[in-house]
C-alpha cells in the first residue's frame with residue numbers, strides 16, 4: 233500500500249445517484265478504508281455533482297443516506313474519517329466559482345466524460361455538466377487535499393484539478409494550493425459491465441444485470457453472474473487479451489480475494505466459464521453479505537447516521553472555512 237508522509241490529507245466522494253455497485257466498491261471505497269490508517273480522510277456524498285443530471289428530490293435524499301450507510305458498511309470509520317454531504321459545505325460551490333474564473337474553456341473542452349454524457353445533445357446539455365470538473369477541483373483543494381483515491385475514469389478530472397490549482401497559484405503568485413495526486417489503486421481500477429466487457433459498470437446503465445449492487449442478495453448475485461456475457465472458449469484463462477468479459481470477471485475475482493490477477497489465473501485459469509462463475513459467486517456473496525447486512529442495520533437507525541453526518545459537516549466546514557478566508561484575501565475580496 234502507498235506510504236504517505238505526515239500531514240497528508242485525502243478527499244474523495246461518490247455521487248449519491250442510486251445503488252452503489254462493485255465498481256464503486258473495488259475501484260474506490262475499498263481503497264478509502266485502507267487509507268484511513270495513514271491519512272486524515274474526508275469522504276463526501278457528492279450531491280452537488282449528482283444534480284448535473286435530473287434527480288427526483290426524495291430519491292436524492294434517500295440515496296444520500298444510503299450512500300452514507302454504504303461508506304460505513306464498507307468500513308469507513310466515522311470516528312476516524314469525516315463523512316458529509318457536499319452541499320452542506322457552502323465553500324465547495326463558492327470556491328468553484330472563483331476557480332471557474334481561472335479555467336480556460338479549452339481545458340474543459342477536452343473532458344471526455346462531458347462528451348460522453350452530453351452525447352449528441354450538446355446544445356441542450358446544462359452548464360453544470362460542463363463545469364462539473366471545476367467543482368470537483370474545488371472539492372479537493374478546498375481541503376488542500378494531497379491525495380485523491382478514485383477509479384480510473386476520474387483520472388482526467390484530477391489532472392485538470394492539478395492544472396486549475398496551478399493556474400490559481402500562478403495568478404496570485406503563491407503556492408497556496410498543493411497539487412493533489414490521484415491514487416488509482418488495486419487490480420480493479422475499471423470494473424466493466426457484466427453484459428458488455430467494453431463498457432464500464434455504471435449506475436446509469438438501464439440494465440440491472442450489467443452490475444452487482446452492494447444491496448444485491450445472494451440470489452441476485454448468482455443470477456447476475458450466471459447471465460453475465462460468456463464465450464465458448466474451453467477455459468476461463470486462455471487468450472484473455474481478446475476476451476474482455478472473461479478478463480473482467482477474473483479481475484473482479486482477484487480483487488475481491490485481494491490477490492493479483494496472476495494468482496487468480498493460476499488458481500482458476502483451467503476452469504470453464506460456468507464453473508468459474510460459481511466460484512466467483514461464492515467469493516462475491518461471502519464478501520458482500522456482511523456489507524449488505526450492515527447497511528440495513530444502519531438505515532434502520534437514522535439518528536445515528538444524522539449524528540455522523542453532522543459531525544462530518546462540522547469538521548469539513550472548519551477546514552474549508554479557513555481555506556476560503558485565505559482565498560478571499562489572496563483574491564482581494566473585502567472580509
Ligand code: AMP
Nearest residue numbers: 247255256259260382383421422423433
Ligand atoms: P460515481 O459512481 O461516478 O460517483 O463514482 C464514484 C467512484 O467510483 C469514483 O472514484 C469512480 O472512479 C469509481 N468508479 C465508478 N465506476 C467504476 C467502475 N466501473 N470501475 C472502477 N471504479 C469505478
Ligand code: TRP
Nearest residue numbers: 243244245246247278281368371
Ligand atoms: N466525479 C466523481 C465521480 O463521479 C465524484 C467526485 C466529485 C469526486 N467530487 C470529487 C471524486 C472529488 C474525488 C474527488 O466519480
